Amino acid sequence: MSLTDRSLDVLATFTPDHPTRTLQEISRESGLPLTTTHRIVTDLVAWGALERTRSGRIQVGLRLWRVASLAPRGLGLREVALPYMEDLFVATGENVQLAVREQCEAVFVERLTGRRSVTVLTRVGDHFALHATGVGLVLLAHAPDEILQEVLSRPLRTWTDHTISDPDQLRAVLAEVRRTGVAVSDRQVTDDAVSVACPIRDAHGDVVAALSLVVRHGSVSPASLIPALRAASRGISRALGAPTPDFRQAETA
Amino acid sequence: MSLTDRSLDVLATFTPDHPTRTLQEISRESGLPLTTTHRIVTDLVAWGALERTRSGRIQVGLRLWRVASLAPRGLGLREVALPYMEDLFVATGENVQLAVREQCEAVFVERLTGRRSVTVLTRVGDHFALHATGVGLVLLAHAPDEILQEVLSRPLRTWTDHTISDPDQLRAVLAEVRRTGVAVSDRQVTDDAVSVACPIRDAHGDVVAALSLVVRHGSVSPASLIPALRAASRGISRALGAPTPDFRQAETA
């Protein structure tokens, strides 16, 4: 294993539940000897990828965040999408989420949360299974076949009684998402939330992200959200250079 | 130079002006031989810290962004501050900025931009000189002495005729910022923008960030923005566990 891999594995020991760690914790989590961990952490701190807190704990440093903020699929996408997400947020007052796919998971790049909106579990930077969320279903529907195969190589995790767990049902849902251009996740993650999602395409026409609205079950018809959601996702797609599909027909595969 | 340093220096070659690069560009920017660069990039891509685009160019990867998003001084601070920034934004309709200090520069962690607001130069993740911006003046006023000494060890850069360039003037301004708890940057960065900034404190009472409003020169009195700005910065400070200062007197050093 190269030293670059080891350094990155040190960085990967931080999680939303453990944004700060001791040297010993990092050593245990990464599987590296204490001395090796100490040396790597010292280098990362000197560069600014990690920082030490007043009490000696270790946390991800601002310099790493600044470098990572240049990720086109992270803040780069967010910057393009934000005006449209704000429009959607103002128009609906509901949670708006933007996600991209990383391997077999949806990663949330941005979200706008209303004060009175239904609570959503995910934060910016978090990831979630593809098969259960609106954005995840969109991303999976347009992913290469091997991604679906990998998702289906393990039992589908469930969070509620509504979570899709049958592979055949998932395949059927994905076909429908490709046909209609819209995914609906009805109480698959929590018992009170429904999300509606649309694809965002790039200049090649590839689906590179998904946009969704998340509302309280029963508060509003998901179908009524589709026009505004579609308008926003098309706007973002255009901003990314996507060719404009024929406006007269629903989005098709 | 350690391999960790080299790998980080590869990552550091990406800039807002060059979010994607070729292998040769990275080699030139980092000063590393092509073979060494190739090996390091291959490792970084395999891990997810970098990604290759369709055309073979290299960009910062989503996995690095996810790790970096755990930086408490980055998105961690942003998450705490966002509701107060939104309140301030709704109340004033002006640009709201949140910045932290990294060595001798202000790094912008979040900003809310109004459609009709004056244009601000900085994006999330960007940095700017401390002495010229509202947030920078606040951060510098409360920085260790050696930071001010380092800032003053080089001529102060100017952007407009109003930019502070005299060290004695800067020291006087910083003393006033400490006394009043507010910094005003009047047309120091662009000829049409004025910013007003306040400190944000942590549980130890240390200044860890600054919050500002940026308005069009002449559009509104900076003094009229201070109450709302103070309220928001105090709210964020409280959320970070800061002790509550006596409400009857202006914030003092």
Added chain:
DNA sequence: GCCCTCCTTCCGCTGAGTGGAAGCGTAGCG
């Protein structure tokens, strides 16, 4: 004062990492 936990430093050893050269692939131009 003792114990526990965490962190830092030492140092002989070795294989991971080095980088110039050569070769391959692709695009553009005449």
Added chain:
DNA sequence: CGCTACGCTTCCACTCAGCGGAAGGAGGGC
């Protein structure tokens, strides 16, 4: 179609950066 330029990938003899257990120091709690 052939040539040129640019970018990328692989080879391989060499070397020193990185290895990690042990020992010791620091700090907190009882």
